[in-house]
Amino acid sequence: MTGEYTLAAACGVIAAVLLELLVLRTGLFRDPRYWVALAIIACFQLLVNGVLTCPPIVSYDPTQILGPRIACAPVEDLGFGFAMVTTTIALWRRTASTRGGGP
Amino acid sequence: MFGRATYLVLMAACLLVTLPLELVLKAGVYRRPRRWLAAVVPVFLVFALWDWVAVRRGHWTYSPRWTTGIELLGLPLEELVFFVVVPTCALLTYQAVVRLMPARDRRGAPR
Numbered sequence: 001m002t003g004e005y006t007l008a009a010a011c012g013v014i015a016a017v018l019l020e021l022l023v024l025r026t027g028l029f030r031d032p033r034y035w036v037a038l039a040i041i042a043c044f045q046l047l048v049n050g051v052l053t054c055p056p057i058v059s060y061d062p063t064q065i066l067g068p069r070i071a072c073a074p075v076e077d078l079g080f081g082f083a084m085v086t087t088t089i090a091l092w093r094r095t096a097s098t099r100g101g102g103p
Numbered sequence: 104m105f106g107r108a109t110y111l112v113l114m115a116a117c118l119l120v121t122l123p124l125e126l127v128l129k130a131g132v133y134r135r136p137r138r139w140l141a142a143v144v145p146v147f148l149v150f151a152l153w154d155w156v157a158v159r160r161g162h163w164t165y166s167p168r169w170t171t172g173i174e175l176l177g178l179p180l181e182e183l184v185f186f187v188v189v190p191t192c193a194l195l196t197y198q199a200v201v202r203l204m205p206a207r208d209r210r211g212a213p214r
Contacts, residue, residue: 005162037197057169064162088190089197091142
């Protein structure tokens with residue numbers, strides 16, 4: 001059965017992608033620098049996720065997640081993190097392009 | 104570990120580890136406070152709300168052993184700190200990459 005966190009994380013990823021493609025339109029997904037940054041951030045996210053979920057500092061209801069875990073954290077966390085990080089960087093780029101401030 | 108301060112210490116460590124990106128690589132995130140706020144505040148509000156709903160729907164819980172127990176706006180203090188610290192670290196990483204990788208236009212020429 002699909003848990004609510006699974007659905008929420010999937011919706012978060014889709015919402016973040018649509019926000020960039022339809023609203024903010026900063027060209028983020030065509031910029032290799034974004035993907036390089038995302039790869040680096042993902043490595044550190046796994047580290048932080050591990051510290052948060054291995055002891056555990058944060059515990060998940062097993063009925064709300066798919067089941068697979070990476071570094072103790074449910075895979076849904078990767079979607080949560082992707083949505084948060086992508087939206088932050090897109091907003092940052094958007095502010096630059098509207099104010100002409102450059103990167 | 105650090106007992107009930109553990110989660111907060113982790114957040115402090117994130118800020119400490121990424122600080123050289125600003126100081127050495129000149130990421131220029133902390134030096135642009137208005138632009139930093141414009142990116143971080145909306146993300147903070149949306150994801151803190153997500154967290155607030157998720158806690159009330161029972162998606163996840165926080166261990167009293169590793170957290171201070173201080174709550175603000177119905178969320179652990181640590182979570183509110185998380186939604187400022189993690190987007191900030193992401194921006195520092197992105198800006199560091201921008202500093203190290205020159206932008207190229209579609210023909211591949213440096214911009």
